[in-house]
Amino acid sequence: MVANPTPCPDSTPPAVERLLDAAERLVVARGAAHLTLDAVAQEAGVSKGGLLYHFPTKAALLTGMVRRHIQDVEARAARYAADRSPGAAEPSAACSVAGRIQALIEKSVEKREMGAAMLAAAAGDPSLLNPCRESYRKTVDAMACCPQSFERIAMLHLAVDGLLMSDLLNLSPFTADERRRVVDYLLREVSEWSESR
Amino acid sequence: MVANPTPCPDSTPPAVERLLDAAERLVVARGAAHLTLDAVAQEAGVSKGGLLYHFPTKAALLTGMVRRHIQDVEARAARYAADRSPGAAEPSAACSVAGRIQALIEKSVEKREMGAAMLAAAAGDPSLLNPCRESYRKTVDAMACCPQSFERIAMLHLAVDGLLMSDLLNLSPFTADERRRVVDYLLREVSEWSESR
DNA sequence: GTCTATAGTCCGATAGAC
DNA sequence: GTCTATCGGACTATAGAC
Numbered sequence: 001m002v003a004n005p006t007p008c009p010d011s012t013p014p015a016v017e018r019l020l021d022a023a024e025r026l027v028v029a030r031g032a033a034h035l036t037l038d039a040v041a042q043e044a045g046v047s048k049g050g051l052l053y054h055f056p057t058k059a060a061l062l063t064g065m066v067r068r069h070i071q072d073v074e075a076r077a078a079r080y081a082a083d084r085s086p087g088a089a090e091p092s093a094a095c096s097v098a099g100r101i102q103a104l105i106e107k108s109v110e111k112r113e114m115g116a117a118m119l120a121a122a123a124g125d126p127s128l129l130n131p132c133r134e135s136y137r138k139t140v141d142a143m144a145c146c147p148q149s150f151e152r153i154a155m156l157h158l159a160v161d162g163l164l165m166s167d168l169l170n171l172s173p174f175t176a177d178e179r180r181r182v183v184d185y186l187l188r189e190v191s192e193w194s195e196s197r
Numbered sequence: 198m199v200a201n202p203t204p205c206p207d208s209t210p211p212a213v214e215r216l217l218d219a220a221e222r223l224v225v226a227r228g229a230a231h232l233t234l235d236a237v238a239q240e241a242g243v244s245k246g247g248l249l250y251h252f253p254t255k256a257a258l259l260t261g262m263v264r265r266h267i268q269d270v271e272a273r274a275a276r277y278a279a280d281r282s283p284g285a286a287e288p289s290a291a292c293s294v295a296g297r298i299q300a301l302i303e304k305s306v307e308k309r310e311m312g313a314a315m316l317a318a319a320a321g322d323p324s325l326l327n328p329c330r331e332s333y334r335k336t337v338d339a340m341a342c343c344p345q346s347f348e349r350i351a352m353l354h355l356a357v358d359g360l361l362m363s364d365l366l367n368l369s370p371f372t373a374d375e376r377r378r379v380v381d382y383l384l385r386e387v388s389e390w391s392e393s394r
Numbered sequence: 395g396t397c398t399a400t401a402g403t404c405c406g407a408t409a410g411a412c
Numbered sequence: 413g414t415c416t417a418t419c420g421g422a423c424t425a426t427a428g429a430c
Contacts, residue, residue, distance in 0.1 A: 015395090032229065032320040036423065048425095050396045058424070122366050123229040123320040129366060136363075136370040151382035154371070155356045158379070162358030166333075169319050169326055173333040174351070182355070185348035212413090233405060245406090247414045255406065 016054050019044045020068055023061060027116040028168075032123035037061075062124050065117035070135050076103035084194065093145035097153060098194035100139045104160045105183060108167060115168035146197060153193055159186060213251050216241045217265055220258060224313040225365075229320035234258075259325050262314035267332050273300035281391065290342035294350060295391035297336045301357045302380060305364060312365035343394060350390055356383060 013021075022044035026035050037058060041051040055061040081091035081099030091099065107114050121128040143153050163182070166172040174182065210218075219241035223232050234255060238248040252258040278288035278296030288296065304311050318325040340350050360379070363369040371379065 031323050033322075037425085038423080047397050049398075052425075053395060056425090118366065118368075119316075119319060122316065125230075126228050126367060129368060132366075133368050133370060136368055140370040140375070150375070151378055154375070154379045155352075155382060155386075158356040158359035158363070159352045160355075160359070161363060162355035162360075164359075165362040166355070166358060169315065169329075170323060171315075171326060171330050171333055173330060173337040178337070178347070178351070181348055182351045185352060189352075234407085235405075244415050246416075249407075250413060253407090 015044075015046065015050070016064070019046070019051060019054060019061075020065055023065055023120070024113040024116040027120045028113050032120040035120050059125065059128070062117075062121045062128050066121050066128055066131060069114070069117040070131055073100075073103055073107060074135065076107060079103075080106075092197070093142040094194045094197035097139060097142045097145075097157075098190050100142075101157055101160055101190050102187065104164060105187060108160070108164050109183065115164055119168060149193065149196075153190075156186060156190055156193065212241075212243070212247070213261070216243070216248060216251060216258075217262055220262055220317070221310040221313040224317045225310050229317040232317050256322065256325070259314075259318045259321050263318050263325055263328060266311070266314040267328055270297075270300055270304060271332065273304060276300075277303075289394070290339040291391045291394035294336060294339045294342075294354075295387050297339075298354055298357055298387050299384065301361060302384060305357070305361050306380065312361055316365060346390065346393075350387075353383065353387055353390065 019040060023035060023040050026039055026043055030039075037048055037051055040061070041048045044051070051061075055064060077096070077100040079099070080102045081096045084095040084099060085091035118129060118132060139157060140154070143150055143157075146153070163172070163186075172179065216237060220232060220237050223236055223240055227236075234245050234248055237258070238245045241248070248258075252261060274293070274297040276296075277299045278293045281292040281296060282288035315326060315329060336354060337351070340347055340354075343350070360369070360383075369376065
């Protein structure tokens with residue numbers, strides 16, 4: 001076996017990541033209907049043949065977009081949950097829920113293209129969103145830890161969803177300052193909820 | 198001027214409404230990418246030529262979907278706001294906000310296709326959603342009436358948005374009972390907020 | 395692993411009969 | 413106002429050179 005199994009020791013992102021980035025950019029800028037293989041290849045700076053080597057079909061591309069999105073959110077959620085449970089082998093259900101919500105908020109702040117994968121998948125084939133539903137279901141299952149405040153934490157989660165979706169469709173009516181106030185409020189409410197468990 | 202300007206005194210819905218209904222059904226069932234003129238015409242029981250008489254282009258069809266959706270929500274919102282302000286010539290800003298949120302909730306309960314127009318428009322041409330953004334902005338402007346609880350009512354509005362969008366993409370992880378509890382909670386919170394103004 | 399060229403399909407829009 | 417027939421364009425996917 002030779003030196004490095006990961007072929008990208010420099011700052012150049014792997015081709016797959018570059019292609020997924022290009023696809024997200026196109027969906028946000030021009031709508032899911034303009035997400036064609038030609039356009040993705042051109043945006044990423046490769047030929048159509050090069051794109052089809054990594055993603056044999058368009059469905060494979062959409063699946064890849066959804067998969068990367070879910071993996072990113074789940075990884076962030078696990079990290080935030082661990083931060084909230086210092087010393088614990090496994091985070092509590094309440095910390096897990098709070099971590100998931102916090103992960104969604106943080107991602108929405110730093111990366112507007114977040115939900116582009118979901119929009120493109122929903123437009124092309126709604127069944128591609130099944131993995132997303134499973135991820136959501138995990139959060140709701142964890143909410144069962146505190147039946148007496150289920151509605152409250154469910155509402156907080158829905159509010160974050162609403163913020164994400166509004167941003168995605170460019171529907172958000174908030175100014176930058178209004179948005180910051182709402183995000184701070186949501187983060188505070190989530191922390192308060194998880195600390196009262 | 199002759200008897201009746203509306204040509205449909207019987208129970209048959211006008212052709213335009215039937216076509217818009219068919220388009221919404223297709224988007225929900227098969228995704229925005231399958232919203233073709235042929236499919237809409239077949240679903241509505243007319244030929245493609247008949248469809249193109251009422252909507253000369255596909256963009257006109259998408260615009261019509263968005264327009265009907267907005268008009269319906271605004272009409273419901275105005276009615277709810279008037280119900281909350283008995284005797285007043287014009288509803289207060291707080292009642293207006295509460296009415297808008299209540300309208301969205303009620304529509305989500307009785308009609309799952311609600312956001313299909315927005316999803317289809319976003320997929321085809323994001324700029325078609327501009328009228329939606331204007332409608333949202335009206336709600337936020339009305340929220341300025343009570344700066345001290347802006348974050349709270351904004352969160353409630355976002356939670357309703359999240360519920361609508363989750364339903365639209367079939368992402369809602371809630372059981373029917375869980376969903377009912379959350380909706381009741383949201384309605385109670387909105388009423389409480391508007392009565393404390 | 396990436397490219398060019400092309401086959402085959404589907405869609406939006408037009409023209410014109412009834 | 414609704415229909416049929418059809419054109420031109422855009423798209424996905426394949427084949428094969430390098």
